[in-house]
Amino acid sequence: MATEPPEDARNSADTHPGASPGKTPRTARGRATMRRLLDAAAQEFAESGFHDASISGITRRAGTALGSFYTYFDSKDAIFAALVRDMSAQVAKAAAAKITPGSSGITREGEALAAFLGFAREHKEIYRIIDEAEFADPAAWRAHYEGTAKRITRRMDDSVAAGTLAPGDNEVRAWAIMGMNVFLGLRFGVWAQDRSIEEIVSATTALLRGGMGNNR
Amino acid sequence: MATEPPEDARNSADTHPGASPGKTPRTARGRATMRRLLDAAAQEFAESGFHDASISGITRRAGTALGSFYTYFDSKDAIFAALVRDMSAQVAKAAAAKITPGSSGITREGEALAAFLGFAREHKEIYRIIDEAEFADPAAWRAHYEGTAKRITRRMDDSVAAGTLAPGDNEVRAWAIMGMNVFLGLRFGVWAQDRSIEEIVSATTALLRGGMGNNR
Structure with a gap:
């Protein structure tokens, strides 16, 4: 327990939990794009539900190219x-x-x-x-x-x-x-x-x- | 509040809530069939999830003909x-x-x-x-x-x-x-x-x- 980081750091949304393996952003710009994708995904999944949500719907909401999605995530599931x-x-x-x-x-x-x-x-x-x-x-x-x-x-x-x-x-x-x-x-x-x-x-x-x- | 039926009657599973409109069973045999269909539906929805569950899967588990299903229910949603x-x-x-x-x-x-x-x-x-x-x-x-x-x-x-x-x-x-x-x-x-x-x-x-x- 004592070896864990403090609660604020451990739980910060800024740490961008969960880019797909090998896809963690290394620059501030990359982290900002990933943040936009996650916020857009929240809207897309909330409005359409998991089944009907789509990667193109997420990138459209985020205003990013489809390729940007795959820079950070492998799939809709990811x-x-x-x-x-x-x-x-x-x-x-x-x-x-x-x-x-x-x-x-x-x-x-x-x-x-x-x-x-x-x-x-x-x-x-x-x-x-x-x-x-x-x-x-x-x-x-x-x-x-x-x-x-x-x-x-x-x-x-x-x-x-x-x-x-x-x-x-x-x-x-x-x-x-x-x-x-x-x-x-x-x-x-x-x-x-x-x-x-x-x-x-x-x-x-x-x-x-x-x-x-x-x-x- | 005082006009409500007693809790046991109001909540009894034996009242078979929810046959589709006009399809409430009127005989003990009908109520037993509807009970079997509901129990089979519980298994089917729990194992397959709503999306993949099917009416034929429910009647197969219940051991009833497909027509029996429509005697009581209009659809999978119902x-x-x-x-x-x-x-x-x-x-x-x-x-x-x-x-x-x-x-x-x-x-x-x-x-x-x-x-x-x-x-x-x-x-x-x-x-x-x-x-x-x-x-x-x-x-x-x-x-x-x-x-x-x-x-x-x-x-x-x-x-x-x-x-x-x-x-x-x-x-x-x-x-x-x-x-x-x-x-x-x-x-x-x-x-x-x-x-x-x-x-x-x-x-x-x-x-x-x-x-x-x-x-x-």
């Missing part, structure tokens, strides 16, 4: 896999950016939820893309959730060590909290914005802080 | 929509069957989670089918989650009224709990069974009962 990893990293980065330095415990979980709800409202396409990965790229789909759960477990381990979270089963808690966040983001981020992010975060942190039992 | 409603009802029915009469509050939430984890272990195909509905039948997909969230909200309203749950924002709580259950079922029901249902339920009910804050 850019889809890269996109899933890229969106996964973007979510993690957005969350990290919104967390107050030194925040811990329930406060930190609430900040992460607020960041995720904001991200879901701005990037509604993320659900369709990550969810379609279950069928188009099951390994990338599973890696996204296992990676996210590990990150949540780690930050809760830190909070328990800091004394800001009661000790408990952080693996189960992490999967529970990830599921909460995903469904709250779907209902209150993507489907409707009839309630404010503050209300959602307040109700959720109250649940996480003190539970809802009435037998005390 | 039986898929019926299947999503049917699985949604089966989950609700399995949960209702495992809840101790009169149980309330956190105890009832824990029983519902235990029932769902057991159901997910026995019917791993439910994830693939419900998840694919996001693409093959978005309205049925959304109805499944909105219906489930309403059911959870209602049972928490009952618990608050009975004094077994602290008052709070039951709409947000319901979406949070549904998300928890879905992801715990994916990780500890479908992907791996390395931990017992009792451990998962115990850690989750501890979280729901008293939270995990450490600032009291």
